[in-house]
Amino acid sequence: MHGLAYDATHDEVVVPVALGAAVLTFRGGATGEEPPIRSIQGPHTHLVRPHTLAVDEKNGEIIVADTSSRSLLVFSRDADGDVPPKRIIAGSKTGLLFIVGVAVDPVHDRIVAASASSVRGGTTGLFIFGRSDNGDIAPLGLIAGPRTGLVRPWQLAIDPAQGNVFVAAINNENHPPYALEMPRRDLPPDTDLPSPWNTGAPGFVGMWSIHDNGDVPPRGIIKGPGSYLVHPAGVAIDPQAGEVFVTDGVRNGLFTFLAPKLFSQQAKPPDKAADKMGRD
Amino acid sequence: MNRIGRLLGLTLVLVFLPSGFFLFKLQPKKESPQVISGASAIMLATSLPTPMMCLTPENDDAQAFEGSAVMGGELPPVRLVIDPYPTFNGITLDAASNRVALSDENRKSVVVYDRASGDNSSKVTSPIHQIIGPDSQIGYIAGVMFDPVHHEIYAVNNDLDDRIVVFNDDAQGDLKPKRRLYVPHQAWGLSLNPAADQFAISVQQLSMVAFYRREAQGLEAPLRVIEGPDTGLADPHGILWDVKHHELFVANHGNSSVIASYSAYDAGVSSHALSLGGHFLQPSLTVFDDSAQSDAKPVRTIQGKRTRLNWPMGIDVDTENEEIAVADNGDNSILIFRRSASGDAEPVRVIRGNRTGIVSPMGVAIDVKNNEIWVANYGDHTAVVFARTANGNVAPKRTIRNAPQGTPTGGFGNPYAVAYDSKRDQLLVPN
Numbered sequence: 175m176h177g178l179a180y181d182a183t184h185d186e187v188v189v190p191v192a193l194g195a196a197v198l199t200f201r202g203g204a205t206g207e208e209p210p211i212r213s214i215q216g217p218h219t220h221l222v223r224p225h226t227l228a229v230d231e232k233n234g235e236i237i238v239a240d241t242s243s244r245s246l247l248v249f250s251r252d253a254d255g256d257v258p259p260k261r262i263i264a265g266s267k268t269g270l271l272f273i274v275g276v277a278v279d280p281v282h283d284r285i286v287a288a289s290a291s292s293v294r295g296g297t298t299g300l301f302i303f304g305r306s307d308n309g310d311i312a313p314l315g316l317i318a319g320p321r322t323g324l325v326r327p328w329q330l331a332i333d334p335a336q337g338n339v340f341v342a343a344i345n346n347e348n349h350p351p352y353a354l355e356m357p358r359r360d361l362p363p364d365t366d367l368p369s370p371w372n373t374g375a376p377g378f379v380g381m382w383s384i385h386d387n388g389d390v391p392p393r394g395i396i397k398g399p400g401s402y403l404v405h406p407a408g409v410a411i412d413p414q415a416g417e418v419f420v421t422d423g424v425r426n427g428l429f430t431f432l433a434p435k436l437f438s439q440q441a442k443p444p445d446k447a448a449d450k451m452g453r454d
Numbered sequence: 455m456n457r458i459g460r461l462l463g464l465t466l467v468l469v470f471l472p473s474g475f476f477l478f479k480l481q482p483k484k485e486s487p488q489v490i491s492g493a494s495a496i497m498l499a500t501s502l503p504t505p506m507m508c509l510t511p512e513n514d515d516a517q518a519f520e521g522s523a524v525m526g527g528e529l530p531p532v533r534l535v536i537d538p539y540p541t542f543n544g545i546t547l548d549a550a551s552n553r554v555a556l557s558d559e560n561r562k563s564v565v566v567y568d569r570a571s572g573d574n575s576s577k578v579t580s581p582i583h584q585i586i587g588p589d590s591q592i593g594y595i596a597g598v599m600f601d602p603v604h605h606e607i608y609a610v611n612n613d614l615d616d617r618i619v620v621f622n623d624d625a626q627g628d629l630k631p632k633r634r635l636y637v638p639h640q641a642w643g644l645s646l647n648p649a650a651d652q653f654a655i656s657v658q659q660l661s662m663v664a665f666y667r668r669e670a671q672g673l674e675a676p677l678r679v680i681e682g683p684d685t686g687l688a689d690p691h692g693i694l695w696d697v698k699h700h701e702l703f704v705a706n707h708g709n710s711s712v713i714a715s716y717s718a719y720d721a722g723v724s725s726h727a728l729s730l731g732g733h734f735l736q737p738s739l740t741v742f743d744d745s746a747q748s749d750a751k752p753v754r755t756i757q758g759k760r761t762r763l764n765w766p767m768g769i770d771v772d773t774e775n776e777e778i779a780v781a782d783n784g785d786n787s788i789l790i791f792r793r794s795a796s797g798d799a800e801p802v803r804v805i806r807g808n809r810t811g812i813v814s815p816m817g818v819a820i821d822v823k824n825n826e827i828w829v830a831n832y833g834d835h836t837a838v839v840f841a842r843t844a845n846g847n848v849a850p851k852r853t854i855r856n857a858p859q860g861t862p863t864g865g866f867g868n869p870y871a872v873a874y875d876s877k878r879d880q881l882l883v884p885n
Contacts, residue, residue: 175884176870185877189884193659193689195711195732202877207784217731223659223713226871242713256731329871351616351636354713355660355681357673365673367636369591369615381525391524398528408872410881417532419881421869423614426560427536428869428883435525 176274176407177226177239177329184251186211188236190224197224197238197249216256220247225274226329232280233305235260239273239287246276246287246303263303265310271296275341277330278305282337282384284314288327292349299324300341300382317382319389325375328407335413336440337384338393342409342420345377377405379420381436394436396420402429413437537864539857540565542830542837544598544643544768545817546607548623549824553582555607556817556830556837557598558856559867561586564598564609564621565856569824572839572852576859585609587628591619594868596816597643597655597693597768601668606632610644610655613868618644618655633671638664643693643768645702647744652677656690656704659713663693663704663742682749686740688733692769692781695744699773699793701753702742705766705780708735737763739780739791758798762789768817768830775842777802779827781815788818788829788840805829807847811838826851835861 178189185202196215200208214236215221223242230237234251238259245264249257263285264270275288283305290298299318303311318324325345332339349367351357361367378401380392396418397403406429408421416434421427540558542565547554552569563586572579585592585607597610600623607623616639619631640658647653651668664676680687680702692705711732738757742750757763764784771778776793780801787806791799805812805827814833821828825842829850835857838850867885874881 178871178873178882178884180873180875180882182876187873187875187882191709191732193661193707193709193711193713193732194734196734202875215732215734219731221732222711348614350639351673352638355638355657355662355664355676355679357636357675361673363673365636367617369588369593369617394525396526396529400528400530402531402534407870408883410872410874412874412876414876419872419874420531421866421872421883423868423870425536426866426869427534427864428866428872428881429531430533431529432532433526433529439525 177276179227179229179236181229181231181251183231186229188227188229190227190238192223192225192241195219195221195224197221197227197236212252212254214249214253214255214257218256218258219249220245220259220262226276228276228278228285228330230278230280230305235278237276237278237285239276241272241274244270244273246270246273246285261306261308263307263309263311267310267312268303269297269301269313269316274328275330277332277339279332279334279337279339279384280305281334284384286330286332286339286384288330288341290326290348298326300327300330300339302384302387315385315387317386317388317390321389321391323375323378323380323392329409331409331411332384333411333413333437336437338436338439339382339384340409340411340418340436341380341382341392342406343378343380344405344407344423345375346405346423377403377422379403379406379409379418379431393439394433396431396433401431411437535864535866537862537866539835539861539863541832541835541863541867542856543596543816543832544610545819545828545830545837546598546600547819547821547828548600548602549821550602551623553600553623554819554828554837554854555598555600557595557609558586559594559596559612559832560864562592562595563590564592564595564607566607566623567854569821572837572854574852576855578856578858579854583624583626585621585625585627585629589628589630590621591615591617591631591634596691597641599644599646599653601646601648603648604668608644608646608653610637610641612640612642612658616641633669635666635670636673638662642691643705645693645695647695647697649697650744654693654695654702656693658689658691661685661687661690661706661710663687663690663702678747680742680746680748680750684749684751685742686735686738686752686755688735688738690740691767694769694771694778696771696773696793697744700744702744702746703769703771703778704740704742705763705769706735706738706740707765708737710735737761737766737784739763739766739769739778754794754796756791756795756797756799760798760800761791762787762801762804767815768819770818770820772820772822772842774822777820779818779820781818781829783814783816783832786812786814786833788812788815788827803843803845805840805844805846805848809847809849810840811836811850811853832867833863833865835863 302315378397381394404424596612689709817830
């Protein structure tokens, strides 16, 4: 599993099962082999490889990021069985490719997806959609470019009260040698793909405003030798305590940072950004 | 309070859930940021496979954020959970040379011990040698296999690396593999067939078995694959090529779905493969004729409630005594079946219970020559050795320890997400 979400309102834990094309919901205190209380699975679900997800507690929805179908699938929170999604954000206009992070901001009515690309013309970055968007639709905002420092974003977390998006920028390189069961034909036979343990830019945890757009640097950051982060992949937050929780793939560990300042600044849309954000 | 908590001078409760995610209870809530030192610093330093593998950012690497009023910066963690010791996963035996090798997912290494090493003490067991470091290209490693004929050792990277690396069997330290073969994402197990001069691997996400030339390297394609709905393959892990009977055994977790192309390198998606729907099948052992290919049906399948199969991981076959051993991770047990068992068959023996020292087993190996059976524990810093015919809640003959007795395992295996349970003040980390 590369994603999960806790629903504090209903005291539930929701997880994607990538290899079973399913989304399972457990009660909050579940332990051991306790079965899920709900399961979304079947051909009508459009689930192929659900990678990660977010729960919109306010609007009663689960937003699933599917890396195979390159889509964001929105289900009712209480969906159970072989049920279709309420909405699907997918298609060439979305720019979405390998979606590995998703978060929802019910206060500002936004869904943010972290999508990575190595396709020529594709974009790696944070794709910001309207919460109720549906279909093949361009994002309202896109945080991407060299000034962002985002080489490869991963899990996201949102502080809706302040309108801030926390991003685990794992930033390691990933070069799949295979397309399904056969080696990629576009690679030379003597190709030398770098190991993900030895490549890429150093990772960090960055914080952007939900109103940010374009090639903009993070407003907050946790990084550097003193942080001990190398390739951080997971991020969660406790705004009340001012804590940021991070998992790191190289360290194979879990870190807690006390950073109350990152939760004290309300993200106000700068005039320029406000002007730029939106669909043409 | 567990040992990790004591080491760090923090209060931290770790709850281990073998089949899902880990919960961490954090308290107290507030501590002042301070530079990590003492035991914490040692723990961090030793948690790294090698210093070189830590791609520590330079202090002046913030040019990407130049000119911005960025909050935060080089903030030290106030708490951390890291396991500085190896965690065993796969296991392979070479009885002729009296060696056993175990894959180590946590520190990303292969650890080789003398077959007769280990005892009943609380001491850490010294390995003969260890392959570890960034040049080795060993990452989240799973399967490991000796080739006694060619004096080589194979290591299968399960997640991220998409490659098998091959070393001389006396390799030590941080060195480049003598061969490297790229493989599909989420390869797990590997089994050699010296007679055919080939090996087979299991591939989780494609529910597939792929066969390669023994000396295949680079981007060499598989010679053939077993894949498709009739195969019964579903999230396969352990794999064993029974050369004597020309059969191939595969352990399946049961997660089943058709996975479409997802690589960011692919401009489009395989729409025909979408929306077929996933299934949760019962865990199983599928047995194929070793010449099988494509969507071949297994010649027999062990599956059902009586089998007790629950997250079957590594497997081994004893062709002299006609038995199969299964590391049953979800049940903290080793299951022994008749080699010819089929259907909803009961195991002929089960090693399980609080005296066995078996905790979340990942690997199992039968040593016919010395009449022993080995178990690699993921949930404890140990490998335990039993008499081959051990049954029930029995104590191991001896134990190999890669950490002081009682040291808890972190349990992490590529932790790529985290969630905060605000009601219980716990952190949830999936594997």
